[in-house]
Amino acid sequence: MESVLPGQDLWLRILEKVEIEVKRPHFLTWFQNTAILSFHDGLLVIGAPNIFAKDWLENKLGAQLLEAVKTVYPEVREIMIEVDPNLGLPEDLRGVDVTKFFAKEKKPRKLPGKQEVRLLEGISSKCINPKFTLQNYVIGPSNRLAHAASMAVGMSPGSIYNPLFVYGGVGLGKTHLLQATGNEILRNDPDKVVVYMTSERFTNEIVEAIGKRNSKDFKDRYRKVDCLIIDDIQFLANKDRTQEEFFHTFNELYDNGKQIIISSDRPPKELNELEDRLVSRFEMGMIVDVQFPDYETRLAILHAKCRQHEILIHAEVLEFIATNIHDSIRELEGVLIQAIAQAQLEHSTPTVRSVAKIIKKLGRDNLQGMDQQGSEVSRGLHSEEVIEIVARYFRLPSDELMGESRKNAVLLPRQVAMYLLRNELNLAYDQIGKEFGGKNHTTVIHACDKIDMRLKKDKNLLRDVNSIKKEMGL
Numbered sequence: 001m002e003s004v005l006p007g008q009d010l011w012l013r014i015l016e017k018v019e020i021e022v023k024r025p026h027f028l029t030w031f032q033n034t035a036i037l038s039f040h041d042g043l044l045v046i047g048a049p050n051i052f053a054k055d056w057l058e059n060k061l062g063a064q065l066l067e068a069v070k071t072v073y074p075e076v077r078e079i080m081i082e083v084d085p086n087l088g089l090p091e092d093l094r095g096v097d098v099t100k101f102f103a104k105e106k107k108p109r110k111l112p113g114k115q116e117v118r119l120l121e122g123i124s125s126k127c128i129n130p131k132f133t134l135q136n137y138v139i140g141p142s143n144r145l146a147h148a149a150s151m152a153v154g155m156s157p158g159s160i161y162n163p164l165f166v167y168g169g170v171g172l173g174k175t176h177l178l179q180a181t182g183n184e185i186l187r188n189d190p191d192k193v194v195v196y197m198t199s200e201r202f203t204n205e206i207v208e209a210i211g212k213r214n215s216k217d218f219k220d221r222y223r224k225v226d227c228l229i230i231d232d233i234q235f236l237a238n239k240d241r242t243q244e245e246f247f248h249t250f251n252e253l254y255d256n257g258k259q260i261i262i263s264s265d266r267p268p269k270e271l272n273e274l275e276d277r278l279v280s281r282f283e284m285g286m287i288v289d290v291q292f293p294d295y296e297t298r299l300a301i302l303h304a305k306c307r308q309h310e311i312l313i314h315a316e317v318l319e320f321i322a323t324n325i326h327d328s329i330r331e332l333e334g335v336l337i338q339a340i341a342q343a344q345l346e347h348s349t350p351t352v353r354s355v356a357k358i359i360k361k362l363g364r365d366n367l368q369g370m371d372q373q374g375s376e377v378s379r380g381l382h383s384e385e386v387i388e389i390v391a392r393y394f395r396l397p398s399d400e401l402m403g404e405s406r407k408n409a410v411l412l413p414r415q416v417a418m419y420l421l422r423n424e425l426n427l428a429y430d431q432i433g434k435e436f437g438g439k440n441h442t443t444v445i446h447a448c449d450k451i452d453m454r455l456k457k458d459k460n461l462l463r464d465v466n467s468i469k470k471e472m473g474l
């Protein structure tokens, strides 16, 4: 019997049934980026982006899900859930973004296929994913310029910044930015034709066109395109024929005032395997980079993703993730999603310990905010120990250290203790305040800043703090 792909519309109709039955945070977490993969002989295969989602859907929902499926699609006798890690990748458009389609404020739903993107004869990839917007792109010093340039292009494509060239390392938000700019152009003018594709896809189209012997009018296909977005242009390296076609397409669009947006893992002048004439075209426009975000931006991104998933997570846990993930925003997001998924399976909330385990699986050791054995520094016990060690070191009773005295001989040790709890145990400010008999978090911030500053100048204090750290086994 023939396999058919029933597509997103059907899945959305099924999800509408399920949505009523399932608690909202669960629904948003577990159905995010799910899709129907195939239907064959009465068996409907549903794709989930990770094992946690699969487990939850099978174990917690099994029968209910089949019910919902059957009401919409009576031919189904059986369902099966399969993990497909590609679901949810920015390039993969099969998965349903439930946070968008099932947003709280009920906007009229736009079904995919009928979405903003207009289709053009002969071009098979127009993939703009509506989940990437310039509005949900968190801005920080690492990407401010890139965001501003994208916004300008989104408002007036084909005029000032043409081409727009965005470069930066893997997982730093290039694809998000490119797609968001495409969406912004469409938001401002739904009649515009925006085409997004990876350079691999572009290459495939050219190879196909060559195979069909109609490559000579390849560039004509793009005549009606108002904005052409090519992601990861570095993959055109050494593909001479593709570069040649791209060069002509580029010129055609450029000469007609159409917008071109390109991304790459490096700046144009380092694209050594690309023809010089192409590189010099790229240099005609605006070149911006995205860098790895600083701690504050990483934290802001985590908060934004929690809001997007309508999930509450302890500030301390988010701080722990932001402190320990150094390579990419994709990884940052991945750890967060896994943490949420796992915690929900276990009916708990993510803790520093559970998140640390996930990060360790990525091959990270030496996590900050963890003790030598790599287990979570148990807040209650260990903060008491630290206070005890500090008090002993300064020859004070620990209840005096935790008390109210403003005498310098007590105040300084107290501030050192707060500083160590913050920097070595990674406790949140308000948590530290609580440890010290309910002091305000601003007191703690002040204490930490003060010690931080003094350590830069005061050699004696530095020695004291280092000795205490040794006592703590650091």
Ligand code: ADP
Residues within 6 Å of the ligand: 090, 136, 137, 138, 139, 143, 168, 169, 170, 171, 172, 173, 174, 175, 176, 177, 301, 304, 329, 330, 333
């Ligand atoms: P790249 O294309 O550079 O490899 P992506 O655009 O695929 O990176 O980004 C990886 C993930 O991180 C995506 O899910 C994206 O939405 C998210 N992301 C990256 N930068 C930001 C940002 N500034 N704000 C919010 N999310 C971001």
Ligand code: MG
Residues within 6 Å of the ligand: 171, 174, 175, 176, 231
């Ligand atoms: Mg990308």
